[in-house]
Amino acid sequence: MSEPILRVANLVKEFRTPRRAPGLVGSVRTLFTREQNVVRAVDGISFEVAPGELVGYVGRNGAGKSTTIKMLTGILVPTSGEVLVDGLVPWRDRVRNALNIGVVFGQRTSLWWDLPLVESLELIKRLYRMSDADYRRELDRVVELLELAELLPTPVRQLSLGQRMRGDLAAAILYRPRVLYLDEPTVGVDVLAKERIRSFIAEMNRTDGTTVMLTTHDLRDVERLCRRLILIEQGRIAFDGRVDELKARYSMDRQLVVDIPDHGGPVVLSGAEEVRREGPRVWLRFDPRKTPAASLVAELASRYAVADLVIEEIDLEDVVRRIFVEQSGTRT
């Protein structure tokens, strides 16, 4: 690994919020107490990213993804730990760090709502002190890659979500930042627009060597774009490694969800393991390459009084849960 462009060591972020009792009486009481809840959104994270890497940073809602990104971008000050981005401590050198990075928050827009898209890009030109020639050249490039020509004179509020996201990407990349943080850039966007966004990210990474941290909970973004994946769960790193390795381990697995009323004990089947149980419903995991679904279902039906069953692909949540089960043995 060459000299890392991102270095994160023992990063911790705690949030303090007033402790709220439920109900109206509780709300009133909250006004007079100083009790606080401390939430560790990020709980001792360390990783390094080499220049030009495209890293998927994945976790469930509230796992600490966005909080990490906000510390890397210099928006939030960590409770403890270190962050270095291209040699700078982001929150101490906020403005200089901002010149090196591009940020897209999928849920928000940095564009001026009421003005034509081009006005926001003109602002980028001035904020990042681009020369006229650089601006013209880069604008031509993003306009072509993101197909923005017709959108430039359109007020941002009239753009669809996918178009707006392309506008936001253009604004984040126009000045060729060394590091690009994409926080759920495909959230709520239709399939076609998603694909266009993905190919743009891949292109930036390939041609400019832009380092990309991609936060998402759409695993397809990661599959399409990233070689490396960092999984985060409850503020900690649950997995950090190659995507293909993770896929080989888990993603071929299928999940059998079955309802067996009047059966309290464990469900024993060869080639499948029980992972969860709620009342009569049992979740079983199996690898269809080893155990064909048909034979599994046949065995199941011969042994138990099955009321209903469904076979599902394993989603990210299951992968994360499974990794945790394997790693700690206790936390689920």
Next chain:
Amino acid sequence: MSLFAPAMTHLARMDAQTVLTYRVNFGLHLLGRLLQIYLLKVVWTAVYAGQAEVDGVSLATLIAYLTLANLQTWFIYPEAVDVFPNRVRSGAVALDLVRPLGLLPQLIARSLGRTFAVTLLVGASLPIVALVGSLRPPASAEAAGLYLVATVLAYGITLAIGIMLALTSFWTLETSGVGVLFLFVNQFFAGALIPLWFFPDWLRTVAELLPFQTQAFLPLSLYFGRLQGGDALHALGVEVLWFGLLWIAAIVVWRRAIRRVHIQGG
């Protein structure tokens, strides 16, 4: 600073353009102001009950004063008080914080842009304003100059107060209450409803110890030539003092606020 000037100018222009897109909004605000000016005129005319002067202030001067005071508190009003806390509440402030331009310069630029647009629109509506209230030129060229300087300082003072109030949203996450309080206190102590001339002594003392009088009462006292010579310089001195104090305070508040940032939402 010069490095940032093009970005700040563009930011100002963008916000000015945004104001100009919402002309209906402006029209409604204008209507409200006109109504207030009209009602003040009616009430004060009744209070004067035919007397030519009260405490050396003629009714005509008073109406012209109130008309201008209401315009003055309008275009000086720091929009940041209304706009910024919403950005903190929604988490959009995250995007302000990743720009390679400090948050304070951004707020200053955007505020100047809005004021520019509002001033243009107010200027265009002066004929109607004159019809509803009354307008009068400054007492002299000197009075006009002093008024301009005082108004520029007043703008800076009010902006510093507005930014400080806006930044409290980093702690409380809610400042609509603060905004409303500001609106009342500001209007009253700026002298936009009753000039400080008519305040009882103790209240006048209170008003003179607060920065709000710099917004309408002091500049307009200069405009109408009621403060001259040493008194005029004293008034400017008071504004300069407030300007310095409040900007130092605003910067201190900002330094603390930034460590408290707590972005809402994912």
